[in-house]
Amino acid sequence: MTKKQQRTKRHARITAKVQGTQKCPRLVVFRSHQHVYAQLINDEAGRVLASASDLKLGGMKKMELAKEVGRLIAEKAGKIKISKVVFDRGGYKYHGNIKALAEGAREGGLKF
DSSP, X not given: OOHHHHHHHHHHHHHHHOOOOSSSOEEEEEEOSSOEXXXXXXXXXXXXXXXXXXXXXXXXXXXXXXXHHHHHHHHHHHHTTOOBXXXXXXXXXXXXXXXXXXXXXXXXXXXX
């Protein structure tokens, strides 16, 4: 299996156990080689409640960008009165950019 297939398989295992609701949505992380994205998803309704990415941010290192994306998603969650989420690392290891994003979201006021 390729690395992408392995990650997809891990993500499916995680998603089977972790479900987001309206009051406690799932915070999903996706990272490409250049960018990092985060979404708040209500799995009951199948809707994306908020999203953030580093596409319009620049001038920082990748770790700093990931932390800023975490702060942005926490800010957007605060606007729609969400303070508690379930973290879905997307099949990635919890280190580097994924960890920085989670720390930024915690600093922004989200609780997981």
